[in-house]
Amino acid sequence: MALQPRQPSAKGPAEWFTGDVWLDSIARAEPPSHVRVSAVHFTPSARTAWHSHALGQTLYVTEGRGLVQSRGGEVTEIRSGDIIWTPADEWHWHGAAPGDFMTHLSITEADPGNERPETDWGAHVTDEEYAGH
Ligand code: MN
Numbered sequence: 308m309a310l311q312p313r314q315p316s317a318k319g320p321a322e323w324f325t326g327d328v329w330l331d332s333i334a335r336a337e338p339p340s341h342v343r344v345s346a347v348h349f350t351p352s353a354r355t356a357w358h359s360h361a362l363g364q365t366l367y368v369t370e371g372r373g374l375v376q377s378r379g380g381e382v383t384e385i386r387s388g389d390i391i392w393t394p395a396d397e398w399h400w401h402g403a404a405p406g407d408f409m410t411h412l413s414i415t416e417a418d419p420g421n422e423r424p425e426t427d428w429g430a431h432v433t434d435e436e437y438a439g440h
Contacts, residue, residue: 319347325431326353326402333412341417343425349373349409354402354437357429359395365414366391366401373409374437375401382439385409400432 319328327350334344341362346369354374366375368389375391376382378398385391385401393399403409417425 323356323428324353325356326350328353338419341419343415343417345413347411347413349403351403351407352405352437354432355400356431357398357400359398359427360393360415361395361418361423361425361427362416363395364393367412367414369410369412371409372404372407373402373411374404375399398429
């Protein structure tokens with residue numbers, strides 16, 4: 308085993324996120340494993356853009372209160388301890404609730420053949436969508 312060197316937190320790119328989001332890479336496995344784990348820290352009202360994952364995604368909320376929505380579904384509150392599974396190719400977003408920070412672990416798999424990106428990014432979540440309208 309090896310204690311991994313600490314890496315600086317990375318700012319979430321503005322093309323993928325609204326508001327201030329910081330990412331810590333926890334695991335980026337070597338083949339034949341393809342698992343990727345990150346801690347994602349959202350400031351109040353910050354959220355991802357609409358996106359989907361080639362092989363799905365598990366979220367585990369470690370801190371705070373947030374919101375998630377699948378395309379065509381309701382905006383749903385999530386809290387520390389919640390586990391959210393999003394199937395492959397389901398468009399969705401996730402982020403912090405208004406007035407609350409939220410941190411979740413993101414667990415995804417890279418496409419073994421590297422034929423598709425792990426995440427397919429779309430439009431930003433508008434304030435109206437975020438508010439559930
Ligand atoms: Mn996602």
